[in-house]
Amino acid sequence: MQTAESNATESNGAESNAIETAQTGSSGTQISSDRTHDTPSNDDFEPLTETYERLRHTTDSAELSRYARAPLPDHSDQAAFSRSTSLLEAVAGNEHTPLEDRVFLATTMPFPNILVKLSSDPAAQVRRAVAANTDDKNWLVGRLTKDADGEVRDTALRNPRTSWKMRLEGAQDPEVGGETLDFLSRLGVQSEPDAPAVLSSMVRRAVALNPNCPRDTVERLTHDGSQEVVDAAVGRL
Numbered sequence: 001m002q003t004a005e006s007n008a009t010e011s012n013g014a015e016s017n018a019i020e021t022a023q024t025g026s027s028g029t030q031i032s033s034d035r036t037h038d039t040p041s042n043d044d045f046e047p048l049t050e051t052y053e054r055l056r057h058t059t060d061s062a063e064l065s066r067y068a069r070a071p072l073p074d075h076s077d078q079a080a081f082s083r084s085t086s087l088l089e090a091v092a093g094n095e096h097t098p099l100e101d102r103v104f105l106a107t108t109m110p111f112p113n114i115l116v117k118l119s120s121d122p123a124a125q126v127r128r129a130v131a132a133n134t135d136d137k138n139w140l141v142g143r144l145t146k147d148a149d150g151e152v153r154d155t156a157l158r159n160p161r162t163s164w165k166m167r168l169e170g171a172q173d174p175e176v177g178g179e180t181l182d183f184l185s186r187l188g189v190q191s192e193p194d195a196p197a198v199l200s201s202m203v204r205r206a207v208a209l210n211p212n213c214p215r216d217t218v219e220r221l222t223h224d225g226s227q228e229v230v231d232a233a234v235g236r237l
Contacts, residue, residue: 048083055090061098067091068101085111092117102126110135124149131156142166154180160192164199171206178214181207185217189225201226208232 046054055067068091073080091097092105092114106118106129119130119140124147130136131144132155144156145166154177156162157170170176171184183191185207188200201224207213208221209232221233 048086051087052090055087056094058094059096061096064091064094064097065101068097068105085114089113089117095122099123099125103129106130107133109133112137112140115140119144124152127152128155131159134159134161136161138163138166145170150175150177158183164196164203167203168199168206171203171210174210174212176210176212178212178217181210181213182217185213185221197226201229204229205232208236 055064058064067087070084072084075081088105088109088111092102092109102118102121102123103126105114106121106126109115109118110133115130115133115136118126121127121130127144127147127149128151131141131147131152136159138161141156141159141162142165145153145162147153147156153170153173153175157167157176157180162170167184167187171181185204187203188195188197189204192200204221204224204226205228208218208224208229213236215237218233218236221229222237224230224233
């Protein structure tokens with residue numbers, strides 16, 4: 001007959017075996033009971049607003065560059081994708097983000113919140129990249145047709161996203177460059193042949209009347225298919 005003492009000894013032995021089993025795998029390898037280094041802790045997660053503000057004000061150019069160049073998460077992970085694009089807005093608006101990274105974002109990003117930030121960048125090179133981005137919304141391109149820098153204005157006017165209203169105003173602007181006026185003079189003819197005939201001819205006529213229009217462009221417009229454009233060009237010669 002087992003005594004109470006022997007039962008206690010067996011119970012202690014079983015408990016010891018259970019603890020040992022919990023601490024080892026099937027192969028007998030020790031498993032740590034401390035999992036803090038294997039899985040991220042909620043305490044390590046920085047809320048979006050805190051990360052945004054940190055990136056907006058940091059002077060760490062290397063960190064800003066890493067964020068600017070990091071591949072975006074897949075669209076299927078909507079939460080991660082939205083977080084990344086939101087943080088890129090902060091990166092785009094920070095003057096300590098390297099110039100080449102701001103140009104990179106202005107050239108490649110299709111997101112209005114990021115492009116709006118970059119459209120007011122102090123560097124004309126960045127604004128020109130935004131003006132050339134064909135993912136721009138037409139209102140944003142239109143705003144850049146009024147930029148203080150002539151090259152930015154000209155680039156925006158050559159962007160196919162520019163509205164006809166902005167194109168007409170550009171064609172009338174005596175400060176617009178000759179190359180851009182030549183570009184506008186071909187709308188509805190050599191380029192964008194399916195463009196609305198009335199609107200495109202209005203732009204070409206305005207080009208013919210522009211005092212900064214190159215003479216060879218004016219001469220070409222004397223052979224335009226629209227009589228109003230021809231009359232305007234002939235009157236300039």
